[in-house]
Amino acid sequence: MKSFSKPSLSRLPSAILALSLLGGFAAGSAEAAQATAASAVAEDSFDAALAPYFKTNLPGVSVIMTRAGKTIFRKSYGLADLEAKSALRPDMMFRVGSVSKQFTSAAIFQLIEAGKLKLDDDINALLPELPNQGAKITLEQVLSHTSGLKDYVRSPKFAETAGKPITRQQIFELFKDDGLAFPPGQGFAYSNTGYFLLGMVIEKVSGMSYEDYLAKHIFEPLKMSQTAYEGRERDAQRRVEGYMGQGEKVQKADPINIDIVYAAGGLVSTVDDLATWDRAIVEGKLLKPSSWELAMQPHKIHGTQNAGYGYGWNNYQIRGARAIGHDGIIPGFNAFAVRIPEHQLYVAVLGNNGFAAPNSAYLVEKIAAIAMGNPYPEYKAIQLDADSLEKFVGVYKINDKDDRAISREGNRLFMQRSGRGKFEVLPCGPAEFFIKDSPSRVHLRFVADAAGAFEQLIVTQNDLPSAEIRKAGR
Structure with missing residues (x-):
């Protein structure tokens, strides 16, 4: 809803x-x-x-x-x-x-x-x-x-x-x-x-x-x-x-x-x-x-x-x-x-x-x-190698009960919310991903720290930020 x-x-x-x-x-x-x-x-x-x-x-x-x-x-x-x-x-x-x-x-x-x-x-x-x-x-x-x-x-x-x-x-x-x-x-x-x-x-x-x-x-x-x-x-x-x-x-x-x-x-x-x-x-x-x-x-x-x-x-x-x-x-x-x-x-x-x-x-x-003359952006998937994808892997915690787990299987990246099934996320940029045909148009953007480590995840749904979360332990 x-x-x-x-x-x-x-x-x-x-x-x-x-x-x-x-x-x-x-x-x-x-x-x-x-x-x-x-x-x-x-x-x-x-x-x-x-x-x-x-x-x-x-x-x-x-x-x-x-x-x-x-x-x-x-x-x-x-x-x-x-x-x-x-x-x-x-x-x-x-x-x-x-x-x-x-x-x-x-x-x-x-x-x-x-x-x-x-x-x-x-x-x-x-x-x-x-x-x-x-x-x-x-x-x-x-x-x-x-x-x-x-x-x-x-x-x-x-x-x-x-x-x-x-x-x-x-x-x-x-x-x-x-x-x-x-x-x-x-x-x-x-x-x-x-x-x-x-x-x-x-x-x-x-x-x-x-x-x-x-x-x-x-x-x-x-x-x-x-x-x-x-x-x-x-x-x-x-x-x-x-x-x-x-x-x-x-x-x-x-x-x-x-x-x-x-x-x-x-x-x-x-x-x-x-x-x-x-x-x-x-x-x-x-x-x-x-x-x-x-x-x-x-x-x-x-x-x-x-x-x-x-x-x-x-x-x-x-x-x-x-x-x-x-x-x-x-x-x-x-x-x-x-x-x-x-x-x-x-x-x-x-x-x-x-x-x-x-x-x-x-x-x-x-x-x-x-x-309305204001179409949704059409994300196009690109290819990222396994080493590039591995940088995003980890658990990004919202609170003690809710998190987003990012995992890799070969050259594919997945996101899983606490207690729910996992979805493949497709790269559309060096640090941006989307879920194909997602009803809520989920878009992910990973943010790196000063040392270049990706430690923050911003999740957007239907044009609106729904979560801005940090990797566990950071």
């Missing part, structure tokens, strides 16, 4: 702030016009950036990019079904995983506007079947992942039941007694459990099933005909197969009972429908501007600490510009969709390989940066 410091928007009048967040205010500004003119990029540039990652005989992605509501790039790469050898098309449906959360959030806000819910409502009052945790847990805390509810997806019980026929009630029974990771409102921890419960709230308050509510109150009004809760598609033949694997070694993903993710990640959609959804938000459909504004504002813990997450949307930066979006990782699929209001851009990439490298988030950010 990515985060960033919220831009200084608090002094803008409320109506202007809402338009700024959704892209409407930028549309009328001289700055936006200049940005649009400066970042107008030929379609070939996006294709050239994406095509090398995909083969015609393997799973792939569908991509859409819009600017001010107009499609400027739309294309698919790879296969929808390896056995049938059918090619992907942009009008095909993918599982979108946690991108579903923004639709669940919008449904909650519709019920708030209808006077049936309030952000301050206690989840236990709405769902008395949920064991009381000894403290009030508000809808706002559930929406913003500040409830403290433990994430049932991380439980061994989740993996054991994911592919089995099991009802939503039985799933609820599995995690309802898991308790809290911290007192409500005292921290941030991403929790699918909370969004599962929000689905139950929508059903109880509306008197409709979660899938029926979304169909009637969101998908049908917006004519999103290819978006649905999985199993409720109008044309299920358009759904693509999901795969897992690396390179040529891919296989069909294990089956999953979609009810186990429910309102936290149970939807299927197309890039076209997601672009329609984004345009509806920009135009202020379904909800009041103030509701859309609130849903996308980064939540503040204790009123001051930026959680980097709103109510169903993550907030971070792409090349210095505010980005509002979400990823979706679910067996066989990986998705990412983001809006960049300053540039009136919306980009969505839906992939049908859950283990794809690079993933959809990397691809979205890569082409979004191109569209």
Whole structure:
């Protein structure tokens, strides 16, 4: 999960702030016009950036990019079904995983506007079947992942039941007694459990099933005909197969009972429908501007600490510009969709390989940066001999619990973070390295002391320094 410091928007009048967040205010500004003119990029540039990652005989992605509501790039790469050898098309449906959360959030806000819910409502009052945790847990805390509810997806019980026929009630029974990771409102921890419960709230308050509510109150009004809760598609033949694997070694993903993710990640959609959804938000459909504004504002813990997450949307930066979006990782699929209001851009990439490298988030950010006229640097690997590489070997300590171990195997260098797997780092300069297609664009720079010994390591991720550490013993 990515985060960033919220831009200084608090002094803008409320109506202007809402338009700024959704892209409407930028549309009328001289700055936006200049940005649009400066970042107008030929379609070939996006294709050239994406095509090398995909083969015609393997799973792939569908991509859409819009600017001010107009499609400027739309294309698919790879296969929808390896056995049938059918090619992907942009009008095909993918599982979108946690991108579903923004639709669940919008449904909650519709019920708030209808006077049936309030952000301050206690989840236990709405769902008395949920064991009381000894403290009030508000809808706002559930929406913003500040409830403290433990994430049932991380439980061994989740993996054991994911592919089995099991009802939503039985799933609820599995995690309802898991308790809290911290007192409500005292921290941030991403929790699918909370969004599962929000689905139950929508059903109880509306008197409709979660899938029926979304169909009637969101998908049908917006004519999103290819978006649905999985199993409720109008044309299920358009759904693509999901795969897992690396390179040529891919296989069909294990089956999953979609009810186990429910309102936290149970939807299927197309890039076209997601672009329609984004345009509806920009135009202020379904909800009041103030509701859309609130849903996308980064939540503040204790009123001051930026959680980097709103109510169903993550907030971070792409090349210095505010980005509002979400990823979706679910067996066989990986998705990412983001809006960049300053540039009136919306980009969505839906992939049908859950283990794809690079993933959809990397691809979205890569082409979004191109569209913004500020592409990420393209590092090119060079060759360094074993003696040159040996100078960097050692353990660089952040603290007693966290370090970066640099090791060499022949003419290859590797980095390993405490408790995690190791990655090859490729030289792009005499003392600079990168991880190929790293989702967070990891870059390493080793710094020598006065005697020429490399004793300091500066790690950068997504243009921002993430660690500046010294070799152990120095």
